[in-house]
Amino acid sequence: MSAKRSLHIEAKCNPDEVRRAAEIAEDFAQGEDWPLKVVFQVKLALEEVMMNVVSYAHEDGDNHQIDLDLVSDAEALTIEISDDGQPFDPLTDAPSPDLQASLEDRHVGGLGVHLVRTMMDEVHYRRERGRNLLTLVKLRDG
Amino acid sequence: MVKIEQENGTLITKVEGRIDGANAREFEDAVKSAIGESSHAVIMDLEDLAYISSAGLRVILLTAKDLWKRDAKFALCSLPDPIREVVEIAGFDKIIQVYVSRAEALASLSG
Numbered sequence: 001m002s003a004k005r006s007l008h009i010e011a012k013c014n015p016d017e018v019r020r021a022a023e024i025a026e027d028f029a030q031g032e033d034w035p036l037k038v039v040f041q042v043k044l045a046l047e048e049v050m051m052n053v054v055s056y057a058h059e060d061g062d063n064h065q066i067d068l069d070l071v072s073d074a075e076a077l078t079i080e081i082s083d084d085g086q087p088f089d090p091l092t093d094a095p096s097p098d099l100q101a102s103l104e105d106r107h108v109g110g111l112g113v114h115l116v117r118t119m120m121d122e123v124h125y126r127r128e129r130g131r132n133l134l135t136l137v138k139l140r141d142g
Numbered sequence: 143m144v145k146i147e148q149e150n151g152t153l154i155t156k157v158e159g160r161i162d163g164a165n166a167r168e169f170e171d172a173v174k175s176a177i178g179e180s181s182h183a184v185i186m187d188l189e190d191l192a193y194i195s196s197a198g199l200r201v202i203l204l205t206a207k208d209l210w211k212r213d214a215k216f217a218l219c220s221l222p223d224p225i226r227e228v229v230e231i232a233g234f235d236k237i238i239q240v241y242v243s244r245a246e247a248l249a250s251l252s253g
Binding site for chain 2: 015016018020034036037040043044051054059070097099100101102103104106108109111112114115118119
């Protein structure tokens with residue numbers, strides 16, 4: 001479980017591919033002995049990030065792909081999600097949900113990024129060579 | 143995905159499996175057609191829900207808002223731990239009634 005292992009996944013920009021990629025990542029995390037709770041959180045965070053790309057990054061979605069690079073070692077599970085869509089930093093460009101609002105006033109949406117931020121130990125965004133690169137980190141002792 | 147049951151005038155929608163961005167629309171349609179125009183109390187039983195993402199949470203929130211407008215009671219019950227965690231992070235436990243068991247939800251909603 002402490003050995004460093006990595007996995008590369010490519011997915012087309014559509015919801016079925018997002019599901020397929022998230023399930024492959026889930027199997028990988030499970031195989032690397034991450035607790036079930038973490039496996040669930042990582043799968044969810046991955047889906048949220050990829051669905052954002054599917055929804056916002058392209059006008060011609062299916063011609064693009066999302067690249068995932070997972071690395072698991074003794075300390076952390078690190079996932080880099082990369083796409084060549086329009087610049088989109090979910091950490092600053094996505095609206096935050098108003099968690100204090102009443103049911104009547106509560107807006108629908110903005111939940112995905114909130115879930116990712118809350119469930120991951122670290123989230124970093126950078127734009128590099130025309131690509132969005134989002135890094136998620138989950139620590140073993142997090 | 144959604145099984146419909148009735149108990150003492152309360153509609154119970156039992157959600158099973160996994161709800162994500164690929165099938166959230168199907169989930170939304172199933173819940174809408176189960177509830178219809180009724181203003182009876184609705185309990186969404188999540189005991190057999192294995193996974194939900196924000197796409198599915200959106201449907202739960204829309205359902206809660208819709209029923210609130212009709213003055214119909216709505217509650218969630220029997221959430222497995224990972225689902226409860228997601229529901230709490232989303233802040234839904236502050237705006238939607240959440241019960242540990244279906245029996246508790248039924249007792250409360252029929253009272």
